[in-house]
Amino acid sequence: MKRALNLILPLLLAIAVLGFWEWIVTARHIPPYVLPAPGAIAAALAGNFGSLMASLLTTLTVTMEGFIAALVAGAALAILFSQSRLAERALYPYAVILQVTPIVAIAPLILIWVGFEHINLALTLIAALVAFFPILSNTALGLKSADQNLLELMHLYGASRWQILWRLQFPTALPYLLGAMKIAGGLSLIGAVVAEFVAGSGTATGLAWRIVESGNRLEIAMLFAALALLASLGIAIFAVLSLLEWALLKNWHESALSQRN
Amino acid sequence: MIRAGGVTKTFAGGTIALDNLDFTIAPGEFVTLLGPSGCGKSTALRLIANLIQPNSGTITFDGPAPAIGFVFQEPTLMPWARAIENVRLPLDLQSVPHAQGNSSAAQALARLGLSGFEQSYPRELSGGMKMRVSLARALVARPKLLLLDEPFAALDEAARFALNDDLIALAKQDGITVIFVTHSLAEAAYLSDRVLVMTPRPGKVAADIALAQPATRNAAWRVTPGFAALQAQIALSQGGAE
Incomplete structure (x- = not known):
C-alpha cells in the first residue's frame, strides 16, 4: 500500500502539472516560441523520434565511455595511493587542481589539443575529467577505512599486500566506490553536455547540441523534447547505478539493510 | 615455554x-x-x-614462534563474508585448498555449536554467536x-x-x-x-x-x-x- 502510494502520488502530481500547463498555454494564448504546450512537445518528440534517438545514443556513448574511463583511472589511482604514500603525496595536489578548475574553462583547450577531427575522443575526455575526482577521492578514503583489528589479524596470519588489498581493503571500499559512482554517473552526463556545448554545432551531434540548435531556431518544442530526453537519460543512469549498489550491498551493508525496514 | x-x-x-x-x-x-x-x-x-x-x-619461545590464534574484544568479522568464509580466512591466507578449507571451517564452527549457521552473515547472528565465529576462526588453523x-566483556552473562x-x-x-x-x-x-x-x-x-x-x-x-x-x-x- 505504502509502496503503491509512493508511485501513484508523484504520477498524479505529474498529470496535474502537465494538465495545468496544457490549459494555461491554450487559455492564455502563450506563443509556442516562449512556452510550448506538453502536447506540442510530445508531437515534436514523436515527429523527430529517429534523429533524437540518434542524438541520445551519441550523448549516451560519450557519457558511458567517459564514466568508464573515470572509473578505471580513479580506482587505479586510488589503489596506487593506498599502496604508496609517496605517490599519494606527489599526485594528490594535482588531482585537486584538476577538480577545482571549472571544466568549462579547460574544455576549449582539450578540444584544440585533441583536435576537432577526433571530436568524440575530446568529448569523452571532458566527460571523464568531470567524473574522475569523486571516484578517486571516495575510493582512496574507502581503501584507508579498513578495520584496524582485521588489518592486524591479516598481518598476524602473514597476509601479503595484495591479499590485504583484495580481501580487506577492496570490500571495505566498495560502498564508498558505489556511492561515488552514483555521483560520477550524473557528472559524466554533465561533462558530456558541457563538452557538446563548447564544441558547438556542426561537430557534435548529441542531445546538447540539439538543444543549442533548437534554441537558435526558436524551435522551443524541440528544445523541450531534447531536454526531456536528457533528463530521462540522467534518471536512467542513476537508477541503473542505484540498482547495482543495491545488488552488491544488499546482503551485508547497513545502507541496504535500513532500506529494507 | x-x-x-x-x-x-x-x-x-x-x-x-x-x-x-x-x-x-x-x-x-x-x-x-x-x-x-x-x-x-x-x-x-x-x-x-x-x-x-x-x-x-x-x-x-622455545624454538620458532608458534602458530597464534587471536580473538579481539569485538568479534572483528568481515561483514561482507558469510560465517564460514570468515572462519576460513586464516586458511585462505595460507593458500589452503578451497575444499579442505571449507571442511576445516565447518568443523571449527561445529565445535563452537554453530552447525547450520555456515552461510549466515555476521549481521544475522547474535553477539554471542559472532564471538563464537571469531573463536572458531582463531582455532581453525590449529594454533x-x-x-x-x-573477548567476552560485551556479552550478556548467559552467553559469557x-x-x-x-x-x-x-x-x-x-x-x-x-x-x-x-x-x-x-x-x-x-x-x-x-x-x-x-x-x-x-x-x-x-x-x-x-x-x-x-x-x-x-x-x-x-x-x-x-x-x-x-x-x-x-x-x-x-x-x-x-
Missing part, C-alpha cells in the same frame, strides 16, 4: 604502557592477565603476537597459542558463562596454551590455572597466583565456597599490590 624478560613499551607521546614486564608461561597453561583498563594488558598481547615491537626487553583480549565453559573445554582438547586478558576478577578465577595481576601506568606484574582448579567446572561450581575462595585469593593479592 613463553618468556617475557624486561619488556618495556612506550608509545609515541611518552605513555609508558609496560615497564619491565617479566613472566614465564608453560606449554598448555591457561594464564589470565588481570587488571584495570589502561594497565597495558592488550599491549602485552600484541607484543606476544609480534604485532608491535617492545622498546626494550625480549619475548622468546599452539591462543591470545584473547577481553557458556563461552567460558566452551573455551576451557576447547583449550584442553587441543592442548593449547591460552593467554586471556580480562578486567573481571570472577572470570579470571573461573578460567585460569594462573593469574598475573597487573598494575596500571606503567603496567607491570604485581602478583603471580596459581589457582587450584577443580576437575570439573560448571554453573554449580560458580556458587560454591571453593570458587569464592579462589576469588578471594586473587582479590587479596590485588589489594596488597595497590
Whole structure:
C-alpha cells in the first residue's frame, strides 16, 4: 500500500502539472516560441523520434565511455595511493587542481589539443575529467577505512599486500566506490553536455547540441523534447547505478539493510 | 615455554604502557592477565603476537614462534563474508585448498555449536554467536597459542558463562596454551590455572597466583565456597599490590 502510494502520488502530481500547463498555454494564448504546450512537445518528440534517438545514443556513448574511463583511472589511482604514500603525496595536489578548475574553462583547450577531427575522443575526455575526482577521492578514503583489528589479524596470519588489498581493503571500499559512482554517473552526463556545448554545432551531434540548435531556431518544442530526453537519460543512469549498489550491498551493508525496514 | 624478560613499551607521546614486564608461561597453561583498563594488558598481547615491537626487553619461545590464534574484544568479522568464509580466512591466507578449507571451517564452527549457521552473515547472528565465529576462526588453523583480549566483556552473562565453559573445554582438547586478558576478577578465577595481576601506568606484574582448579567446572561450581575462595585469593593479592 505504502509502496503503491509512493508511485501513484508523484504520477498524479505529474498529470496535474502537465494538465495545468496544457490549459494555461491554450487559455492564455502563450506563443509556442516562449512556452510550448506538453502536447506540442510530445508531437515534436514523436515527429523527430529517429534523429533524437540518434542524438541520445551519441550523448549516451560519450557519457558511458567517459564514466568508464573515470572509473578505471580513479580506482587505479586510488589503489596506487593506498599502496604508496609517496605517490599519494606527489599526485594528490594535482588531482585537486584538476577538480577545482571549472571544466568549462579547460574544455576549449582539450578540444584544440585533441583536435576537432577526433571530436568524440575530446568529448569523452571532458566527460571523464568531470567524473574522475569523486571516484578517486571516495575510493582512496574507502581503501584507508579498513578495520584496524582485521588489518592486524591479516598481518598476524602473514597476509601479503595484495591479499590485504583484495580481501580487506577492496570490500571495505566498495560502498564508498558505489556511492561515488552514483555521483560520477550524473557528472559524466554533465561533462558530456558541457563538452557538446563548447564544441558547438556542426561537430557534435548529441542531445546538447540539439538543444543549442533548437534554441537558435526558436524551435522551443524541440528544445523541450531534447531536454526531456536528457533528463530521462540522467534518471536512467542513476537508477541503473542505484540498482547495482543495491545488488552488491544488499546482503551485508547497513545502507541496504535500513532500506529494507 | 613463553618468556617475557624486561619488556618495556612506550608509545609515541611518552605513555609508558609496560615497564619491565617479566613472566614465564608453560606449554598448555591457561594464564589470565588481570587488571584495570589502561594497565597495558592488550599491549602485552600484541607484543606476544609480534604485532608491535617492545622498546626494550625480549619475548622468546622455545624454538620458532608458534602458530597464534587471536580473538579481539569485538568479534572483528568481515561483514561482507558469510560465517564460514570468515572462519576460513586464516586458511585462505595460507593458500589452503578451497575444499579442505571449507571442511576445516565447518568443523571449527561445529565445535563452537554453530552447525547450520555456515552461510549466515555476521549481521544475522547474535553477539554471542559472532564471538563464537571469531573463536572458531582463531582455532581453525590449529594454533599452539591462543591470545584473547577481553573477548567476552560485551556479552550478556548467559552467553559469557557458556563461552567460558566452551573455551576451557576447547583449550584442553587441543592442548593449547591460552593467554586471556580480562578486567573481571570472577572470570579470571573461573578460567585460569594462573593469574598475573597487573598494575596500571606503567603496567607491570604485581602478583603471580596459581589457582587450584577443580576437575570439573560448571554453573554449580560458580556458587560454591571453593570458587569464592579462589576469588578471594586473587582479590587479596590485588589489594596488597595497590
